[in-house]
Amino acid sequence: MIVECPKSNRNYCTVLNPLPHFGGTEIGLFLASHGECRKVGEERPIVAIPWTQRSRRDAIIWGQAMPETYQQYRKRALGYLESMGNRDPIKIQKATPAKLERLLHGVPRKELQRRPARGKWSVLEILGHLADAELAMAWRLRIMLARRGATLLWFDQDIWARKFRYQTRDHRQLLDLFRALRQSNLALLKSIPRREWGRCYGIHELRGRQSVADFVLMEAAHDLNHLRQIAGILGR
Numbered sequence: 001m002i003v004e005c006p007k008s009n010r011n012y013c014t015v016l017n018p019l020p021h022f023g024g025t026e027i028g029l030f031l032a033s034h035g036e037c038r039k040v041g042e043e044r045p046i047v048a049i050p051w052t053q054r055s056r057r058d059a060i061i062w063g064q065a066m067p068e069t070y071q072q073y074r075k076r077a078l079g080y081l082e083s084m085g086n087r088d089p090i091k092i093q094k095a096t097p098a099k100l101e102r103l104l105h106g107v108p109r110k111e112l113q114r115r116p117a118r119g120k121w122s123v124l125e126i127l128g129h130l131a132d133a134e135l136a137m138a139w140r141l142r143i144m145l146a147r148r149g150a151t152l153l154w155f156d157q158d159i160w161a162r163k164f165r166y167q168t169r170d171h172r173q174l175l176d177l178f179r180a181l182r183q184s185n186l187a188l189l190k191s192i193p194r195r196e197w198g199r200c201y202g203i204h205e206l207r208g209r210q211s212v213a214d215f216v217l218m219e220a221a222h223d224l225n226h227l228r229q230i231a232g233i234l235g236r
């Protein structure tokens with residue numbers, strides 16, 4: 001069954017199988033903050049899965065294609081680290097701003113705004129995401145180091161990309177912001193003994209317990225994932 005959102009005119013598929021955990025019957029997938037979704041051709045609202053429960057998306061089709069679960073993304077992203085001989089994640093993070101600068105050198109703005117496919121981010125949107133992800137990282141590191149077991153809030157990257165209008169931003173400003181935040185986070189990590197990274201942790205809203213060491217590793221893998229994505233879009 002297909003559902004549509006009146007506010008975005010985008011269609012979404014419902015679950016493949018009943019999910020009693022979410023109340024059973026007819027369940028549609030859409031961001032709860034967008035309001036209700038409805039069946040095509042009917043006015044009766046259906047129940048929407050809150051986006052904060054996206055961890056069950058392995059049972060859902062979104063936008064006509066089965067998206068990755070976090071576990072699948074983690075395995076794929078960590079594979080990029082493995083292909084580099086499991087290099088020190090800090091060294092990878094240090095190198096990312098310069099690699100981005102080289103990739104973006106001389107690229108026209110229209111090319112930076114071009115989305116490679118429907119529902120896919122442009123290079124500009126990826127840059128905005130990298131900067132905001134680093135901002136989120138700054139808070140998460142500090143809260144984990146200061147108060148072990150603290151709740152780590154989840155943010156919806158697609159809503160942020162749209163609400164904060166990444167497509168309208170200047171790529172140089174985004175890159176400068178990313179670089180400054182990254183340098184600040186790396187300086188903080190350098191001030192904390194590495195043996196503490198595994199002891200300091202938070203409870204992520206979707207993924208459960210994650211330590212500073214986990215975030216450091218995945219941030220490096222996240223960098224490699226998006227560097228590959230940008231290079232692919234630009235054909236470099």
